[in-house]
């Protein structure tokens with residue numbers, strides 16, 4: 001029989017780490033899954049000015065601060081990818097690539113999962129390619145920005161960036177009518193490849209090419225319902241209440257995976273709430 005943890009935290013970004021340090025402070029037996037790199041998205045960020053207390057630091061510097069913090073608290077990251085999780089009633093069975101695990105409660109902090117990336121997307125992530133137009137908008141003052149959008153809700157992001165950039169191309173990947181500022185050029189075509197040298201310079205589409213300084217890809221996430229069968233979703237995100245509780249007893253979620261805005265500080269705050277909620281859940285279970 002495998003060892004039973006009080007809490008299994010899936011994801012080592014700001015949401016997962018924040019959950020882990022609160023689980024540690026509350027003396028719970030927990031396991032944290034992810035990567036020692038912490039979060040690919042954190043490492044790729046140029047400069048982060050909206051995380052309290054770290055003004056002007058790069059994503060790598062903040063990653064190092066996070067790593068030092070968890071090290072000082074003797075928190076280890078288990079480098080295993082969790083492929084599926086099953087609720088077994090009073091505990092969860094987790095199937096990892098390397099091992100299987102058991103935990104009385106779980107916190108899902110997996111970030112937003114993307115579909116198949118465009119050619120050049122990963123290569124230029126953080127070098128002209130981004131996923132949050134609002135976060136990176138100041139970098140594109142008086143520059144040309146292209147937005148590839150999978151959801152009508154993102155039109156507001158395009159409108160916002162058009163007030164900063166010199167030119168905005170908007171490529172809708174959805175069928176609804178597009179309603180954006182008249183200054184935004186709408187292109188109905190299929191993106192194929194992102195190209196550039198040090199930074200992005202061009203987007204190649206099926207029928208044309210456009211010169212651009214930045215490309216935001218605003219995608220919907222792949223359903224986390226695949227990870228935990230029976231999990232209630234709100235669109236492509238996990239549905240939670242203010243205590244970060246999901247519809248499954250003992251299952252909590254935090255960070256990008258529960259919805260926008262996709263921001264470090266929001267993810268960390270939700271990780272804190274999720275851990276405290278998991279602790280009270282465990283305390284209640286123990287009283288039964």
Ligand SMILES: Cc1cc2nc3c(=O)[nH]c(=O)nc-3n(C[C@H](O)[C@H](O)[C@H](O)COP(=O)(O)OP(=O)(O)OC[C@H]3O[C@@H](n4cnc5c(N)ncnc54)[C@H](O)[C@@H]3O)c2cc1C
Pocket residue numbers: 010011012013014015016033034035038039040041042044045046047048049050051080081082083109110111112125126129130131132135136254255256257261262263264265267
């Ligand atoms: C280039 C770039 C710049 C950004 N700039 C800013 C900014 O300036 N300000 C800001 O507030 N936000 C910014 N963001 C957004 C920010 O990165 C996210 O909001 C934040 O990282 C979300 O944290 P998270 O913990 O929810 O998820 P993530 O940081 O995505 O972390 C999730 C972690 O979980 C791991 N994981 C996922 N699935 C599994 C699994 N099944 N098993 C094990 N591990 C798993 C992943 O490997 C990853 O390490 C930026 C994003 C990018 C890409």
